[in-house]
Amino acid sequence: MKKVIIIVIAALALFFLLDLAFPFRPTKDYSTTLYDANGYVLATFLNTGDKWRLQAELDDLSEDFIRAILEKEDDAFYYHFGFNPFAVLRAAYQNVTSGEIVSGASTITMQLARLLEPKDRTFLNKIIEVFRAVQLEVHYSKEEILTMYLNRIPFGGNVEGVKSASLFFLGKSPKDLSLAESVCLSFIPNNPNKFKIGRNNSAINEEKKFWLDYHLENGTFSASRIKTAQNEEFNSIRRERPKYALHFCVNIKNVSSDSYNLSTSLHLNMQAPIEKLCHTYTKGLNYRDIYNSAAVVMNNKTGEVVAYVGSNDFFDYEHAGQVDGVKAIRSPGSALKSVVYMMAMEEGLITPKTKILDIPMDFGLYSPENFDRNFSGWVSAEDALARSLNVPAVYLLNHLSKNDFASKLIQMNFEKVGENKKEIGLSAVLGACGVTLEELCGMYRCIANKGIYSKPKYLKDSTQLKRDTVFNPLATQMVAKMLTQLERPDYPLSYQYSNDLPEIAWKTGTSYGRKDAWSIGFTKKYTVAVWAGNFDNKGAATLTGASVATPLLFDIFRILEKIDPSGKFEWTEIPERDVCSVTGQKAGKYCSKMTDGYIPFVSSNEECTHISDIFVSKDGKYEYCLDCLPESGYKTMQAESYPPELIDFYKSQNIKYKERLPHNPKCTRYSKENNPSITSPIASQEYIAEKGQFKLELSAVIAQDAKEMTWFVDNLKVGSCKSDEKIFYTPETSSTKKITCTDNLGRSASIWVKVTVY
Numbered sequence: 001m002k003k004v005i006i007i008v009i010a011a012l013a014l015f016f017l018l019d020l021a022f023p024f025r026p027t028k029d030y031s032t033t034l035y036d037a038n039g040y041v042l043a044t045f046l047n048t049g050d051k052w053r054l055q056a057e058l059d060d061l062s063e064d065f066i067r068a069i070l071e072k073e074d075d076a077f078y079y080h081f082g083f084n085p086f087a088v089l090r091a092a093y094q095n096v097t098s099g100e101i102v103s104g105a106s107t108i109t110m111q112l113a114r115l116l117e118p119k120d121r122t123f124l125n126k127i128i129e130v131f132r133a134v135q136l137e138v139h140y141s142k143e144e145i146l147t148m149y150l151n152r153i154p155f156g157g158n159v160e161g162v163k164s165a166s167l168f169f170l171g172k173s174p175k176d177l178s179l180a181e182s183v184c185l186s187f188i189p190n191n192p193n194k195f196k197i198g199r200n201n202s203a204i205n206e207e208k209k210f211w212l213d214y215h216l217e218n219g220t221f222s223a224s225r226i227k228t229a230q231n232e233e234f235n236s237i238r239r240e241r242p243k244y245a246l247h248f249c250v251n252i253k254n255v256s257s258d259s260y261n262l263s264t265s266l267h268l269n270m271q272a273p274i275e276k277l278c279h280t281y282t283k284g285l286n287y288r289d290i291y292n293s294a295a296v297v298m299n300n301k302t303g304e305v306v307a308y309v310g311s312n313d314f315f316d317y318e319h320a321g322q323v324d325g326v327k328a329i330r331s332p333g334s335a336l337k338s339v340v341y342m343m344a345m346e347e348g349l350i351t352p353k354t355k356i357l358d359i360p361m362d363f364g365l366y367s368p369e370n371f372d373r374n375f376s377g378w379v380s381a382e383d384a385l386a387r388s389l390n391v392p393a394v395y396l397l398n399h400l401s402k403n404d405f406a407s408k409l410i411q412m413n414f415e416k417v418g419e420n421k422k423e424i425g426l427s428a429v430l431g432a433c434g435v436t437l438e439e440l441c442g443m444y445r446c447i448a449n450k451g452i453y454s455k456p457k458y459l460k461d462s463t464q465l466k467r468d469t470v471f472n473p474l475a476t477q478m479v480a481k482m483l484t485q486l487e488r489p490d491y492p493l494s495y496q497y498s499n500d501l502p503e504i505a506w507k508t509g510t511s512y513g514r515k516d517a518w519s520i521g522f523t524k525k526y527t528v529a530v531w532a533g534n535f536d537n538k539g540a541a542t543l544t545g546a547s548v549a550t551p552l553l554f555d556i557f558r559i560l561e562k563i564d565p566s567g568k569f570e571w572t573e574i575p576e577r578d579v580c581s582v583t584g585q586k587a588g589k590y591c592s593k594m595t596d597g598y599i600p601f602v603s604s605n606e607e608c609t610h611i612s613d614i615f616v617s618k619d620g621k622y623e624y625c626l627d628c629l630p631e632s633g634y635k636t637m638q639a640e641s642y643p644p645e646l647i648d649f650y651k652s653q654n655i656k657y658k659e660r661l662p663h664n665p666k667c668t669r670y671s672k673e674n675n676p677s678i679t680s681p682i683a684s685q686e687y688i689a690e691k692g693q694f695k696l697e698l699s700a701v702i703a704q705d706a707k708e709m710t711w712f713v714d715n716l717k718v719g720s721c722k723s724d725e726k727i728f729y730t731p732e733t734s735s736t737k738k739i740t741c742t743d744n745l746g747r748s749a750s751i752w753v754k755v756t757v758y
Contacts, residue, residue, distance in 0.1 A: 169197045247325075320536060443527070554606070575599075652724060
């Protein structure tokens with residue numbers, strides 16, 4: 001007995017020494033598989049050995065399959081320690097008595113060792129295989145060993161593991177295998193060449209009968225279930241691997257290398273039809289030389305990305321289909337204008353009905369034009385945004401802060417804006433900056449969420465990210481209502497007479513050169529962003545956000561409405577007040593009134609003075625102020641006033657308006673206070689120009705009683721012109737220059753600008 005104990009101890013010591021010298025720790029080299037939020041496979045990728053080896057836990061597999069393969073391969077699996085001496089003796093007896101090898105003694109653990117470390121079948125290698133099997137039993141639980149085995153058994157070609165076979169050959173989860181399918185998949189790994197799925201299905205069905213009889217004899221399954229399985233034909237073929245949201249899946253795979261099974265935020269019931277829509281819709285644009293599109297859908301409340309189409313055709317190599325249009329940096333066109341309007345509302349500058357100037361303006365060296373190259377003179381803020389006018393947006397940003405504008409975008413995770421914050425200028429609001437479709441979707445989701453921003457979520461189980469308040473909620477609600485207007489130029493013609501319109505707020509954008517068409521919209525529940533164009537940056541003559549991107553946006557919302565009809569708007573009640581129907585300012589004494597939303601204690605409380613009482617001479621020729629009002633011989637009437645810049649525009653365009661009477665020419669105070677208003681150049685701006693190639697425009701608005709003005713630069717006369725004319729000055733040297741305008745009645749105004757000549 002003592003000798004036996006010594007032998008056992010010596011054997012154990014030798015084993016552990018060999019285990020230290022020749023460790024056996026299998027690496028987990030599985031295929032990365034991505035699932036939608038409900039567990040459906042989106043895409044899977046080859047492992048490092050170019051195998052389709054999908055990882056599954058025992059709970060992911062059919063119990064019938066586990067029972068079938070254990071009964072067939074190793075019915076004593078849970079009772080041996082890597083090898084089964086009784087099975088060895090039984091196999092030796094059967095092989096000797098039959099004169100040939102009719103039975104093996106390999107346990108599941110030994111088979112796993114052979115799969116992990118393939119070797120020729122020799123006596124020595126068999127001993128090594130037994131040793132490796134014992135090593136596995138020492139270092140891993142039975143469940144871990146069985147899991148590794150079932151994930152590596154071969155099914156022909158480069159398909160390994162029951163999960164891979166179930167997905168690629170049967171198109172289903174291994175949890176959903178029928179008894180007949182479970183039995184077939186239990187014996188195919190013994191000879192995957194003989195039982196080639198899709199080619200030798202008849203051989204598989206013949207073998208299935210044998211093993212079902214075997215399981216009936218051994219009581220593995222009930223007779224009634226086996227009878228049903230006998231009547232079920234195994235008729236499978238090799239299927240295409242799932243390939244949904246490939247851009248999205250590649251991105252997630254590359255940043256989540258610590259896991260082989262990734263549950264994402266996508267919803268396949270939304271992803272699949274939206275992918276198909278983008279593909280077919282963009283095919284219909286090819287004749288217009290437009291070949292690419294992208295779309296992303298976010299859940300407003302959770303931030304989950306529920307659909308993601310990086311391009312309309314991932315495999316369109318001719319048109320760079322593998323470029324990810326959701327992440328690509330492009331020019332946003334007018335898509336950022338909504339930010340400026342919300343900022344202006346937060347500063348109390350405007351409300352939706354407030355009139356804004358839409359006239360030719362010079363902002364330093366920058367003179368923006370509207371898309372149609374026309375000007376409206378005076379427009380309400382809601383019309384300016386709905387019509388996506390350029391000049392009012394730049395005008396508002398000029399009154400705000402370019403730095404604050406950039407900071408708002410940075411709060412909403414606009415990366416390129418953050419990198420180039422110092423270079424952001426007024427033109428950024430018209431698209432002179434780099435953004436992504438994902439960023440724009442997040443921005444409009446922030447508007448839908450009443451000013452609250454959080455980063456998008458891509459994985460199902462990721463925690464809710466930090467929420468940041470970016471905008472006043474009433475400002476977002478007013479802008480959202482402004483974006484629901486249907487009477488606007490970016491309304492697609494194909495929908496003019498449709499009764500099946502999605503109830504959404506949306507904004508379009510078209511980049512310079514017609515290279516990018518954008519349309520971003522939202523409801524209570526979802527925000528959708530769409531881009532169309534060409535990844536090679538070629539423009540197209542008919543490419544606009546309205547005509548190309550918005551129809552696709554509308555169709556995506558129709559899909560969402562059918563799947564989840566709970567997403568319509570529920571507006572927050574916005575405080576209202578009476579405003580002047582002409583100016584949009586708080587209604588004054590003589591104003592015709594209409595209602596408008598506003599932000600209490602923020603929106604301007606200044607009453608409109610567009611119409612006011614004036615004193616005029618009895619003959620109606622002159623207007624008096626209080627300083628020149630005679631004791632008698634006058635009457636009272638109401639008169640309209642307009643901004644001087646607007647009057648100047650009306651005159652230049654021959655637009656009629658109700659002019660004020662000329663002021664009493666004998667009034668000395670009036671002549672002092674009605675100094676010229678210099679409109680170009682802009683005070684305190686820097687002008688950079690090549691010597692001899694740049695002319696500085698000199699223009700001003702002067703009082704109605706003045707007929708002519710004279711211009712001076714650094715107190716030297718440049719020239720004179722009439723009240724509705726402009727003159728030009730060519731700077732020769734770099735310096736800070738004093739610009740002075742004097743009217744023919746002696747009133748003057750001066751500004752300073754910096755001129756750099758190179």
